[in-house]
Amino acid sequence: MKHDPNSRYTSHGHILYTKYNMLFRFVISTLLFLGSLLALGKQAPTKVDPLEGVWEASSNLGPWLRGRIQIWDFDGKYEVEIGGYSALCEKKGSALEAVIAGGLGRFRGAVLPNGDIEGHWVQPNGTMTGYPFASPVTLARKAAGLWVGEIHPLDDEINMFLVVKKGQDGKLATFIRNPDRNLGVFLQADELVSDSNGVRLMGRYRGSKDVAELARGSYDADNTILSLYFSARGVSMDFTRVDQNDVSEFYPRPKGQRTYRYEPPKNRADGWDVGPVQGVGISAGGVDKFGQMLVDMPDESVHALNVHAALIARYGKLVFEEYFHGFSADKPHDLRSAAKSLTSILAGVAMDENKSFNLKTRVLDVLHPAGIDTSDPRKAQITVENLLTMSAGLDCDDSNDASPGNEDVMQSQNKDLDFYHYALNVPMAFDPGAKAVYGSALPNLLGGMIAAETKSWIPELFRDKLARPLGIEDYYIPINPGKQPYMGGGIHLKARDFMKFGQMMLNGGTWRGRRLLSKSFVEDSTRIHYPLEGLEYGYLWWIVKYPFHGQILEAYFAGGNGGQVLMVIPKLSLVFECLAGNYSDKVMYSIQRDWVPKYVLPMIDAEGK
Numbered sequence: 051m052k053h054d055p056n057s058r059y060t061s062h063g064h065i066l067y068t069k070y071n072m073l074f075r076f077v078i079s080t081l082l083f084l085g086s087l088l089a090l091g092k093q094a095p096t097k098v099d100p101l102e103g104v105w106e107a108s109s110n111l112g113p114w115l116r117g118r119i120q121i122w123d124f125d126g127k128y129e130v131e132i133g134g135y136s137a138l139c140e141k142k143g144s145a146l147e148a149v150i151a152g153g154l155g156r157f158r159g160a161v162l163p164n165g166d167i168e169g170h171w172v173q174p175n176g177t178m179t180g181y182p183f184a185s186p187v188t189l190a191r192k193a194a195g196l197w198v199g200e201i202h203p204l205d206d207e208i209n210m211f212l213v214v215k216k217g218q219d220g221k222l223a224t225f226i227r228n229p230d231r232n233l234g235v236f237l238q239a240d241e242l243v244s245d246s247n248g249v250r251l252m253g254r255y256r257g258s259k260d261v262a263e264l265a266r267g268s269y270d271a272d273n274t275i276l277s278l279y280f281s282a283r284g285v286s287m288d289f290t291r292v293d294q295n296d297v298s299e300f301y302p303r304p305k306g307q308r309t310y311r312y313e314p315p316k317n318r319a320d321g322w323d324v325g326p327v328q329g330v331g332i333s334a335g336g337v338d339k340f341g342q343m344l345v346d347m348p349d350e351s352v353h354a355l356n357v358h359a360a361l362i363a364r365y366g367k368l369v370f371e372e373y374f375h376g377f378s379a380d381k382p383h384d385l386r387s388a389a390k391s392l393t394s395i396l397a398g399v400a401m402d403e404n405k406s407f408n409l410k411t412r413v414l415d416v417l418h419p420a421g422i423d424t425s426d427p428r429k430a431q432i433t434v435e436n437l438l439t440m441s442a443g444l445d446c447d448d449s450n451d452a453s454p455g456n457e458d459v460m461q462s463q464n465k466d467l468d469f470y471h472y473a474l475n476v477p478m479a480f481d482p483g484a485k486a487v488y489g490s491a492l493p494n495l496l497g498g499m500i501a502a503e504t505k506s507w508i509p510e511l512f513r514d515k516l517a518r519p520l521g522i523e524d525y526y527i528p529i530n531p532g533k534q535p536y537m538g539g540g541i542h543l544k545a546r547d548f549m550k551f552g553q554m555m556l557n558g559g560t561w562r563g564r565r566l567l568s569k570s571f572v573e574d575s576t577r578i579h580y581p582l583e584g585l586e587y588g589y590l591w592w593i594v595k596y597p598f599h600g601q602i603l604e605a606y607f608a609g610g611n612g613g614q615v616l617m618v619i620p621k622l623s624l625v626f627e628c629l630a631g632n633y634s635d636k637v638m639y640s641i642q643r644d645w646v647p648k649y650v651l652p653m654i655d656a657e658g659k
Contacts, residue, residue, distance in 0.1 A: 101222055101244055101269065105212040105276055105289035106298055113173045113203045115155045119187065121146070121167060123195035130157050132201060155201075157187075158507070165191040167199075170509045172529055176206030177285065178230055181528040181536065184509040186517070204382065204526045204542055210287055211300045212251075212276070213349070214242050224251070225352045227300065229375050232612065232633035234352035237264045237282065244269060251278060256634075299376030302347045302357075310341035315361075315371035318379065320546060321521035321562060322368045327653075330364040336653025337370060343649065344372060353637050357613070358383060359545040359629040362650070363553055364622070368546070375631075382526055382542040383629045388610030389541035392516075392551065393493045393500075394438060394590035396508075396537075398559075398571035399515045400500045401434075407503040409435040413442075416499045419471040426478045436482045437496040438589040439579045445479040446489030449583075453479075457490040457538060467532035470498040486580035486587055490538035493590055497537025508535035520554070520561055522547045539610060545629055551608075552616045552625040576606040576618075596647050598622075599656050605646075613638035617646065626650055 119132040121139070128139035130148045132155065139146040144161045146169070159169015167189040175182050189199035211227040222242040226234035239253035251265040267278035267286075276289040297304040312334065315324040327337050340360075348354050358377040362370035373379065385392075401407050407416075413432045414424070424430060428443060436442040446455025453459065455476040466472040473491040480487075501508050509527045517525055526542035527535050550561060555576065559567035575589035586593040591606045596619075607617035613630025626646065632638040 099214075099216055099222060099244075100271060101242055101249070101276065102214050102216055104292035104298075104300055105214065106210070106292050106295065106300055107212075107278075107287035107289040108209045109207065109285065109287060111177045111206040111208065111285075113155070113176065113206060115150065115173070116201050116203050119157070119171070119189065119199050119201050121189055121197040155203075156182075158184075159187070159189075167191075167197045170513075171201045171203065173203040176204075177283065178208050179204055179206045181530060181540065183526040183528055183542070184535065185524065185526050186509075186513055202524065208283075208285060208287070209299060209376070210289075211292070211349075212239075212242075212278075212289055227349060227352060227356065229299070229356055229358065229377075229631040232352075232356075232631055232635060233283070235633070235635050237280070238352075239264055249276065249278065255282070300349065302374040303345050308345060310338060310345045312337050312341055312370075315368045316379075318546070321550065322363075322546060323366060324368045327362075327369045330367055330369055331655035332362070332364060332369060333653045333655070336649070340649040340653065341370075341372060344374060347374070353632075353635055355613070355637055355640065356631040357628060357641075358631055359627070361545055361549050361625075361627040363549060363625040364654075366553060366557070366623075368549070371546070373545075377629070379544060379546055382524060382544050383548075383614075384610075384612070385539070385541050385543060385548060385608075385614050385629075386610030386612055386633070387490065387539040388548075388608040388614040388616055389537075389539045390490070390493045390590045390610075391608035391616070392512075392541060393497055393537040394575055395516065395551065395555075395567060396512065397434065397438065397496055397500055397589075398567045398575065400504050400511075402568050402571065404503055407434075407499075409433065409438075411499070411503075413437065413474070413495060413499060416502050417470050417474065417495065419468060419474070421471065422474050423477075428478045428481055429474070431482045433482070434496065434499065435589075437492045437499075438575075439587060440486040440488050440492055440582060440590075441483050441580060442489075442492050442495075443478050443480045443482040443484065444473065444489070444492070445476045446473060446491040447479070447487050448489050453489075455489055455491045460491055461530075464531070467530070469494055469530050469532055469534060469536070486582045488583060492538075494536055494538035497535060500537075501535070508537065516551075516566065519564055519566055520547070520550045522550070545627060548616055548629075549625060549627045552618050552627065555606075556618050556620060556623065556625055594642060596651060598651055603651075607642060609642065611638070613641050615641050617642065622654055622656070624650075624654065 115133045121128055121130045128141055128146055129136055130139055135151040137148045137150050139148040147158045149156050153174055156172040159167050162168050170184040171187045172182050172184045183204045187199050187201055189197035192198050208230055214222050214224045217223045224239050224242045226237055226239050228234055236256045239251050241252045243250045243252055248268045250263050253264050265278040265280045269276050279286045292298045292300050314326045317324050357374055359373050411434045414430050432442045444455055445453050447453035448457050455473055460472055473495050504511055528540040530536040554561045555572055558569040559565055559572045576591055577588055578586040578593050580587050592609050593606045596603045603619055603621055605617050605619040607615055609615055612633035615628045617626045628641050
């Protein structure tokens with residue numbers, strides 16, 4: 051074959067073309083092969099169920115009477131009016147009392163020497179709050195025969211989050227988060243079912259092994275609303291997606307605030323001195339570590355810690371104050387059994403002012419309602435000190451569901467609404483003083499003794515002897531079905547106000563130089579009297595010890611269901627408070643058991659400032 055010199059395919063060019071052509075084909079083939087491998091290795095995209103994700107719902111259930119309250123004096127007849135309802139007051143001396151609209155609220159107060167009216171508003175029982183609560187109110191004299199004030203009842207609200215995730219079996223696994231009452235540990239949801247019958251939340255009621263329908267409802271795809279009716283609570287909730295709300299209270303902090311930055315507490319003119327941690331011998335690095343841990347708190351299960359507030363004070367100065375999950379400095383929190391320690395303080399105040407009322411005062415010498423079974427002579431030997439130390443001997447064991455004096459048993463029955471009578475009528479389980487057994491009915495009995503000995507209504511005594519001198523403007527004291535203030539727990543206070551009691555105890559009974567409680571009672575309250583539930587117990591204060599720089603620190607704390615902790619560490623001049631929502635869940639114990647030694651103590655300079 052003759053070679054054509056004009057051809058672009060010279061023998062050399064042909065070789066180059068062939069080489070590059072082969073290389074091009076190799077590259078293309080390789081890319082196609084790798085692409086096929088990736089396609090084989092990559093699973094087909096899983097179809098996302100429209101119910102997957104985090105859902106939130108909230109509902110305010112009242113109470114509806116709130117806001118402006120007015121009282122008129124019409125020629126000696128006093129009329130109270132609020133929210134369009136009015137009622138005549140029963141007047142005894144300077145005391146006034148009125149029931150509004152058959153029970154929508156109750157006012158109890160008195161005309162003061164300065165002309166104002168001071169008292170308490172008792173709101174009705176609620177769906178979520180349960181008991182009625184007494185809260186303070188002052189009505190200022192605006193004109194002759196006219197007084198005006200503001201009612202701020204405790205909100206009866208429910209906030210609920212439903213976390214839904216598709217499992218490997220294709221089912222929609224779920225759990226409930228509820229910061230108000232922790233309903234998720236009682237309504238143990240584990241599956242959300244959606245079919246032609248609607249949407250059903252399936253799981254188990256706490257204490258049952260049987261699968262049950264916990265809630266039923268529907269899903270509105272057009273408006274992205276998941277509606278569920280919880281028959282056990284009689285509440286309907288309309289859920290919307292959390293991912294549409296960056297500031298949802300499901301998160302510890304809003305999405306854009308997930309990096310912790312320390313700021314000193316604000317001066318709220320509430321009696322607290324405030325300042326930075328560096329001025330009181332607390333390391334900034336330790337605070338940042340603790341704060342970031344709080345901000346990063348996970349919500350992967352119903353048993354994850356749900357912390358609402360954390361505060362630290364040293365040398366009398368509040369230096370750390372953080373809130374989470376929608377809680378704030380202005381929102382009162384349920385203290386649960388941590389309020390028992392307030393009953394102890396109130397008992398000390400009563401004994402300081404009335405020397406005939408003391409640790410050896412016998413209960414039946416003060417409280418002797420008719421119909422008490424006194425056939426067991428040991429019952430007559432129960433003293434104030436036995437009630438303070440949980441050593442009364444009455445069969446009031448909160449850890450034993452079969453105990454007739456168990457708090458839940460007492461509160462759920464309706465045959466005897468006089469809780470003092472009820473508790474005193476349960477049989478004796480052991481000799482008074484022989485040992486300590488935790489029972490909420492005992493400090494409540496003590497509350498009855500305090501009221502009888504001081505001849506005061508407990509909310510008024512609390513206001514006059516503690517709240518007013520501590521600068522506490524808002525508090526909510528539960529009133530049981532027998533219309534008695536319940537002092538076994540459940541008082542609601544703002545975090546900074548509750549913290550004041552710890553500082554007062556650390557000060558030996560004083561607040562800002564004013565003595566509220568004798569130093570001797572503080573010392574007796576916070577020393578070990580009995581072992582109790584793996585710890586030690588004083589006068590309605592728990593006592594615990596921690597290793598610290600080669601020494602053992604002794605601390606005492608008020609502790610309540612859910613993770614309510616007010617701890618005082620005298621050797622470090624430190625007060626630590628944590629409020630949380632893990633009610634009836636053992637994870638709450640990790641706050642005093644784990645957090646204090648892991649986060650709080652390491653940030654403290656043992657030498658001081």
